[in-house]
Amino acid sequence: MYLVVGLGNPGTQFAATRHNIGFDAVDYIAYKHNIDLSKKKYRAYVGQGMMNGQKVILMKPQTYMNNSGESIIQAVNFYKIPPENIIVIYDDTSLEIGRLRIRTKGSAGGHNGIKNLIAHLGGQVFGRVKVGVGEKPPGWDLADYVLGRFSEEELREHVGPALRTVNDAVETIINDGYLQAMNLFNQKKV
Numbered sequence: 001m002y003l004v005v006g007l008g009n010p011g012t013q014f015a016a017t018r019h020n021i022g023f024d025a026v027d028y029i030a031y032k033h034n035i036d037l038s039k040k041k042y043r044a045y046v047g048q049g050m051m052n053g054q055k056v057i058l059m060k061p062q063t064y065m066n067n068s069g070e071s072i073i074q075a076v077n078f079y080k081i082p083p084e085n086i087i088v089i090y091d092d093t094s095l096e097i098g099r100l101r102i103r104t105k106g107s108a109g110g111h112n113g114i115k116n117l118i119a120h121l122g123g124q125v126f127g128r129v130k131v132g133v134g135e136k137p138p139g140w141d142l143a144d145y146v147l148g149r150f151s152e153e154e155l156r157e158h159v160g161p162a163l164r165t166v167n168d169a170v171e172t173i174i175n176d177g178y179l180q181a182m183n184l185f186n187q188k189k190v
Contacts, residue, residue, distance in 0.1 A: 001056070001079060003072075004029065004059065004170055005022070005072055005087070006024070006025050006027075006060050006089045007022035007090040008021075008024075008065065010062040014147065017146065017147050017149055018146045018148060019065060019091055021091045021159070022088070022089040025166040029058060030058050034049065035049035035058055037060065042071050044059045044062055044075070045062065046075070051170070052171055052174060057075060059072065066112040066116055068116055069116040069118070069120030072117055073117075083125045084104070084126075085127075087126075088117065088126060089128075090129075093145070096132045096134060096135075097132050097158040100132070100165060100185045102127070102169060103130070104178050127173060129169055165185065169185045
């Protein structure tokens, strides 16, 4: 069993922001695999289903980004999911819009949602699919940038294709492992 988590903030005021690309990716995966994400459990929206013959739990924590670990650890403990079967999808401002970077461990890199998850899991070993949202322009506040919305052109040219690629990357992780997914998707422009 795999736990696939998209990070974001709840509420319409945060919908479709750069910081919520993890939510958007999990919504797309749910759509592609016909998984209902309407059940409220573990302070999150969750859905169970199958991806290429493997049981998966999709999750969108509703604790706000900086407290995501509080929600995720509940599901991890209940289902006894090993760290290598946790896949967390989130925004990365160090990557161009639409680029992916897959990792199996590492620091939070300044991302407060990941920092909170590391604290709750008690370690840095878990799968990550970082989705590039572009570097903040000079003079911008980071919070204002990540809580801003993509332009129509960015959505059409980069975000839509990136969501499809995230789905493909998660399928590859589940079917063929992280190394194969990293070889196929890291730093490839979508």
